[in-house]
Amino acid sequence: MNNSILVTGGAGFIGSTLCDYLLRKSNKIIIIDNFNDFYNPQAKINNITNMKNLMKINYISDDNLIIEEGDIRDTIFLTKVFNLYKIDIVIHLAAMAGVRPSIIDPLLYNEVNVCGTLNLLDLCNKYSINKFIFASSSSVYGNNKKIPFAESDSVDSPISPYAATKKSGELICHVYNHLYGFNIACLRFFTVYGPRQRPDLAIYKFTSSMLNGKEISIFGDGTTQRDYTYIDDIVQGINNVITWTNRNNNKYEIFNLGGSSTITLKYMIERLELEIGVKAIIKYLPMQAGDVNVTYANISKSKEILGYNPTTNFENGIHKFVKWFKTVPLY
Numbered sequence: 001m002n003n004s005i006l007v008t009g010g011a012g013f014i015g016s017t018l019c020d021y022l023l024r025k026s027n028k029i030i031i032i033d034n035f036n037d038f039y040n041p042q043a044k045i046n047n048i049t050n051m052k053n054l055m056k057i058n059y060i061s062d063d064n065l066i067i068e069e070g071d072i073r074d075t076i077f078l079t080k081v082f083n084l085y086k087i088d089i090v091i092h093l094a095a096m097a098g099v100r101p102s103i104i105d106p107l108l109y110n111e112v113n114v115c116g117t118l119n120l121l122d123l124c125n126k127y128s129i130n131k132f133i134f135a136s137s138s139s140v141y142g143n144n145k146k147i148p149f150a151e152s153d154s155v156d157s158p159i160s161p162y163a164a165t166k167k168s169g170e171l172i173c174h175v176y177n178h179l180y181g182f183n184i185a186c187l188r189f190f191t192v193y194g195p196r197q198r199p200d201l202a203i204y205k206f207t208s209s210m211l212n213g214k215e216i217s218i219f220g221d222g223t224t225q226r227d228y229t230y231i232d233d234i235v236q237g238i239n240n241v242i243t244w245t246n247r248n249n250n251k252y253e254i255f256n257l258g259g260s261s262t263i264t265l266k267y268m269i270e271r272l273e274l275e276i277g278v279k280a281i282i283k284y285l286p287m288q289a290g291d292v293n294v295t296y297a298n299i300s301k302s303k304e305i306l307g308y309n310p311t312t313n314f315e316n317g318i319h320k321f322v323k324w325f326k327t328v329p330l331y
Contacts, residue, residue, distance in 0.1 A: 003242070004028040006087045008072055008120065009094030011035060013196045014135070014189075014234060016047035018091070019065075020054055021235050028064050030085050032078075032094065034071040038101075039199045046328075047196055072116035075123075082123045089131040089245060091238065092120055095165075098200065099139060099290040102162035113165035114172070121176045130182045131245040133238065134173050138190040138227065138258065138295045139163035148227075148296040151188070151254045160290035170254065177252035184251070185241045190258030190297045194231030194317060195324035202265075203318075206272055206280070207325050215281040222266035224287075225294040229259040230312035230320075240306040258297025259310050271315060275322040 005022060009015040010031030019029050031048075035041045048067065055065060066085065070077035072094050095113045096102065102109040117134065124132055140155040140163050158164045170186045177184045197204045209216045237257040244253075269280050302308035312320075 002027045003088040003246075004030070004086050005242075006030045006032065006081070006085070006090045008032045008090070008092045011044035011047050011067075012093065013198050014192055014231065015093045016044070016051055017194075017196055017231050018093075018235050018238055020051055021239065023051070023055060023060055023064055024058060025239075026064075028066075030066045030068065030081065030087065032068050032070060032072065032081060035069060038096070043196075043199060072119055073111055075119055078119055078123055082127050087127070087129050089133065089242060090120060090124055090129060091133045092117060093135045095135065097162070097198070099160040099162050100288055102160055102165070103290050106161035109161050109165050113162075114168045117169045118172055121172060121182075124182070125176065125180050130180070130249075132173065132176070132182055132184045133241055133245065134169055134184065134186045136170055136186045136188045136254070137163065137166045138188050138256070138297065139292065140167045140170070140188065141292070141295070143292050147294065148260070148298040149256065150298040151256055151301055159292065162290070174252055177250070181250040182252075183245050183248055184253075185245060186254045187238065187241065188254065188256050188297075189234060190227040190229045190256065190295055192229050192231055192234050194321055196231070197321065203268070203272070203321060204325070206269065207276065207322060210272060210276050210278050210280050213278075213281075215283045216269070217283045217285050218265055218269070219285050219291060220265070220287040221284070222264065222269070224265050224291070225262040225296070226265075227258040227261060227295045227297050228263050228268070228314050228317065229257065229297075229310060230317040233257075233259065233310035233312055236310075237302065237306065237308045240308055244306055253305070255302045255306060255308070256297040256299050257302060257308065258295075258299055259314070260297055260299045261314070262294060262296045263314050271318045272322070275318055
C-alpha cells in the first residue's frame with residue numbers, strides 16, 4: 001500500500017472520482033462525508049456503490065475502503081476517526097459549495113468551510129499528521145482584472161461569502177504551516193465538470209432541462225466566461241500534489257488547477273445543443289450577485305512544480321459528460 005489517505009467529502013463528485021483513482025493505486029482510503037441534502041443524497045450513495053463495484057472488478061480488498069458518516073463540524077466524531085485509523089495524508093474536499101447559496105446562509109458556510117477546516121488542522125496537529133491538501137476555489141480571485149489568474153495575484157477582494165470562506169481556509173492553512181511545519185498545498189479548482197457532476201451545477205441542470213424540453217435560465221447575456229476543467233484532469237492534478245507532499249517537508253504552496261482556457265456561457269450551451277441534438281429554450285435573467293465575469297487559470301506554476309498537464313478539451317469533455325448523463329437516473 002502507498003498511503004493511508006483521509007478524504008473529506010469523499011462521496012461527492014470530485015471526492016468519489018479521486019477515491020476511485022487512489023484505490024486503484026493501492027492506497028487505503030478513509031472517507032468522511034455527511035451525505036447532506038444540499039442535493040439528493042442518492043447521488044452520493046450511488047457514487048459509493050460504484051466505488052465498491054470498481055473494487056470488486058479490480059480485486060481490491062474491502063479493507064482498503066472505510067466510510068465514516070459524519071460532519072466536519074463535529075469534533076467528537078472527528079476525534080473518533082483520528083483515533084481509530086492511521087492517517088498519512090488528509091485531502092480536505094468537504095465544504096458547503098456554491099456562490100449563490102452562500103449569500104443566503106453565510107453563517108452555515110462559515111461554520112462548515114472555516115470552522116470545519118480548522119477542526120481538521122487542529123486534529124492533524126494533535127495526531128502528528130503533517131501532510132494536508134486543501135480544496136480552495138477560483139472564486140477567491142473575485143473579479144480579478146489581470147487575466148489569466150496567477151497564484152501570486154491579490155485575492156483580497158472576494159465577492160461572495162463562499163469565496164471569502166475559501167480564502168479564509170487558505171490563510172488558516174498558512175498559519176498551521178508556519179506554526180507547526182505542516183506540508184500544505186491549497187488547490188484552486190476552476191469550474192470542474194464531468195461524470196458525477198453535482199446536480200445543482202449549470203452543465204448538469206442545462207442538460208437535464210434540454211433533454212426534457214424545458215427552458216433553461218441564464219444570468220446575463222451569455223458572455224460570461226469560465227475556465228472549465230474536466231474531472232480526470234483535476235484528479236491527475238491532485239495525484240501529482242500527493243507526490244509533491246510526499247517528497248517535501250514544511251512547504252506551503254497554492255496551485256491553480258484549471259484547463260487554462262475560457263469558454264463563454266453561450267458556447268457551452270451551443271456544445272450541449274450539438275451533443276444532445278436539441279435547441280435550448282433560453283430565458284435570460286439579470287446577473288446574480290456574487291457571480292464573477294470570468295475565470296481563467298494561469299497553470300504555469302502547477303506545470304513547473306507538479307507536472308500538471310490537463311489533456312481533455314471542452315468539446316471532448318462535454319461529449320463524455322452527456323454520454324454519462326444519459327446512463328444515470330436524474331435527481
